[in-house]
Amino acid sequence: MAFVKVAALDEIGDGEVLAVQADGKRVCLARVGDEVYAFANNCSHREFPLSDGEVDPDDCSITCEWHGARFDIRTGEAIALPATRPIPVYDCRVDGEDILVDVN
Numbered sequence: 001m002a003f004v005k006v007a008a009l010d011e012i013g014d015g016e017v018l019a020v021q022a023d024g025k026r027v028c029l030a031r032v033g034d035e036v037y038a039f040a041n042n043c044s045h046r047e048f049p050l051s052d053g054e055v056d057p058d059d060c061s062i063t064c065e066w067h068g069a070r071f072d073i074r075t076g077e078a079i080a081l082p083a084t085r086p087i088p089v090y091d092c093r094v095d096g097e098d099i100l101v102d103v104n
């Protein structure tokens, strides 16, 4: 377990996404209310950056901008085609004004 600071909380507004790096991995953050979720910044369909996608706060999902696949950002589960494989999700926590992620 090695949490590293990847961003400040005020860099990401409610319902927004932010691309960051953590231990050399491309990570996408998504904020829904007070919660911040972290997951691989690669769609499992064709590797498009999910940070270009759109978050739906109602079901905590993100839609890939390229072909419209959707993923549950809490579990990584693929919930809409054309993606069939999940994406990795990472432990994420907010400590004061810092967003910390553990990708290991």
Ligand code: FES
Pocket (backbone or CB within 6 Å): 043, 044, 045, 046, 047, 048, 064, 065, 066, 067, 068, 069, 082, 083
């Ligand atoms: S690359 Fe994401 S849906 Fe195709």
